[in-house]
Each structure stands twice: as structure tokens, then as C-alpha cells.
Amino acid sequence: MITRIRDAWERVLLYLPLMVVGAMALGTYWLVRSTPAAGEAEVPRVVGHAPDYFMRGFSIKTFDATGQIRSEVMGSEARHYPDTKWMEIDSIRIRSFDTQGRLTTATAKRGLTNEDGSEVQLLGDALVVREAETGKGANASPRMEYRGEFLHAFMTTEKVRSHKPVELTRGSDRFTADSLDFDNVDQVLQLQGRVRGTLVPEKK
Numbered sequence: 001m002i003t004r005i006r007d008a009w010e011r012v013l014l015y016l017p018l019m020v021v022g023a024m025a026l027g028t029y030w031l032v033r034s035t036p037a038a039g040e041a042e043v044p045r046v047v048g049h050a051p052d053y054f055m056r057g058f059s060i061k062t063f064d065a066t067g068q069i070r071s072e073v074m075g076s077e078a079r080h081y082p083d084t085k086w087m088e089i090d091s092i093r094i095r096s097f098d099t100q101g102r103l104t105t106a107t108a109k110r111g112l113t114n115e116d117g118s119e120v121q122l123l124g125d126a127l128v129v130r131e132a133e134t135g136k137g138a139n140a141s142p143r144m145e146y147r148g149e150f151l152h153a154f155m156t157t158e159k160v161r162s163h164k165p166v167e168l169t170r171g172s173d174r175f176t177a178d179s180l181d182f183d184n185v186d187q188v189l190q191l192q193g194r195v196r197g198t199l200v201p202e203k204k
Helices: 002-034
Strands: 053-063 069-081 086-097 103-113 119-130 144-154 159-162 166-170 173-177 179-183 188-192 196-198
Touching: 086 119, 103 144, 144 179, 166 179, 173 188
Parallel strands: none
Antiparallel strands: 053 069, 069 086, 086 103, 103 119, 119 144, 144 159, 144 166, 159 179, 166 173, 173 196, 179 188
């Protein structure tokens, strides 16, 4: 009896390394099957046109490298869309300063703005105002107003465009047109469609 037990135990000891190696091989095979292949690209997550966050009664300010304020965007409610990286704002109000500190404001019932506030689309009772600048010669400029149901304002390049009827007031002069493309830096105004204008002579 003791001899049989000893023989059986010797057989176990003889095949034990083989059993261990087999168990390790099975474990390795399972691990390889369960682990994703190296360098396997993840399937990109589809981003729908749905807001990923909201803001209410907010104010967002941006500053330049010297700490001077460049723009401030305010509104009653804002919705950010991750697919376009644009923000939709209700009752939008904007204050923007150029590199020389000149102020431009914009208001509308609704607005769309990019992340840095340099580009704004105004919808519904849109109004963009460039305040008058006092000075002599080329440094002086009258107050500018742009009104319409849609205005596309480029705050840093000082351009305003619209493919819908607009009203432009420059000092005492007033123009209306079916579309507008104005570059304040180059002082180039393009009005198209039914264009009407009223020019008031400057007082000497």
C-alpha cells in the first residue's frame, strides 16, 4: 500500500512541471486574447450637434499678453456645441477693444461666437456700434452703426458683413442696402442691391 502511494506521488512529481507549464500556457493564451492589440486605434466617438454645457447670466472676458482686456461677451443663456466649438448666446452683448484701445459694441436677440470672441454672428435686431474717435486728420473717425436682422462681425479685423438688408449710419450720413461688406481698416464699403443714401455736409 505504501509502495503504491509512493509510486503515485512520484508520478505526480514527475508530471507536475508539465502541468504547471500547461497552466501557464493556457493563462498566457487567455491574456493575449483578452488584451487589445498594441497600436490598435480606438473607434472615434461620434459627436452630435448637442450642447455639452450651459451658462446663465454670464460674462466672459479675454485679455491680451499685457493684461489689457480685449473683449467681453455677456448674455442671458449660452450653449456650447463641441462639434463646431461655437457658442450660441441669447440676448448677446459684446464689448471689444482693438490694439489701439478703440471700442466696438454689439447686441442682438441671439448670437453665435467662436471660442476667442473674434468672430460673431448676430441674429435678430442686430446692432454693431463703433464709437467715434476724436483727433486730427486720419486719427478722427465718426460714430458708426450697423443695423439689420443679420450681421457677421469680425471684431479683430474690424469687418462687418451681411447678406440681408442693412442700415449703416456714419456720423450724420445714412445708407440702406440689401447686403453689406465693410472693412473699417481699409475704409472700403460695399453696398449691393437696392442702395439708398443720405449724405449730410459737414459743418464748417
